[in-house]
Amino acid sequence: MAENLTIQTGTKESQYKSLLPQIKALIEGEDDLIANLANISAALKAQFNFFWVGFYVVKNEELILGPFQGPIACTRIKKGKGVCGSAWAESKVLIVPDVEKFPGHIACSLDAKSEIVLPFYRNGTIVGVLDIDSDTLNSFDSVDKEYLTQLLAYLN
Template sequence: MAEDLIINRNINKEEQYVSLIPQIEALLTGEDDFVANMANVAAALKEQFNWFWVGFYLVKGEELVLGPFQGPVACTRIKKGKGVCGASWLQNEVLIVPDVDQFPGHIACASASRSEIVLPLVKNGAVVGVLDVDSEFLNHFDVTDQINLQKVIDILLK
């Protein structure tokens, strides 16, 4: 498949996901390298939504270790249960944080980040990583993002 995405930001968020998700699926079809696929997913999401930071952390022992991402430099390692990413991993649940400054123990990898959504990557019943998305705007993420980013994760983990 050609690597060019059809990006349209002049439609509502749900319509952007409806347009992007089949393109991500086509982009990943036939490629079984997990790192390459995470890299393309991060790039596609960043390109479509222009979020501040989009990326993956992977479970390595008792830490999350930085994986493919798009955006400014990031924290390299996060302990289990620490920050939004570590909490999502520990709890095995999606966390939507409208104001990161109000999240107990938030790890400020970038001071410009104001809100965040983190979704666990669950394979064979175990969390193998998280998808982390940050915005420079407060209250930027909602259930529409949760539902659709979960669809993206499901494609990635096929």
């Protein structure tokens, strides 16, 4: 198990290419989902200094706050509500360049400006979402989607 991260500078893509193998080594052999989500959150926060990065886990037909890095957050989100609930309901990645323009956006923090939410799966079933917020507009794109999707495949 890796216990340290090497923080990479450069393009977003080069940062992901350096970080993903490190995260894979960090969680490899650990079967506790919460422990892995905690380390993934910490690694993403350390590398990219996102405003907020964390997980919501499906429990009893709603998303419950899981491990995260950043300011306090909403604890429960209903299916189809906000960006996280919509990504869960639609079973797809949502990239929101300006959260103020997303219908039904749940403002856990007024400082969040853009967001990406990706569902993650175990045995073909969505078990939660990765939620990343930025305090600047238009922070997320297809590069984030590609590499974060690869990262979440490690949890399956």
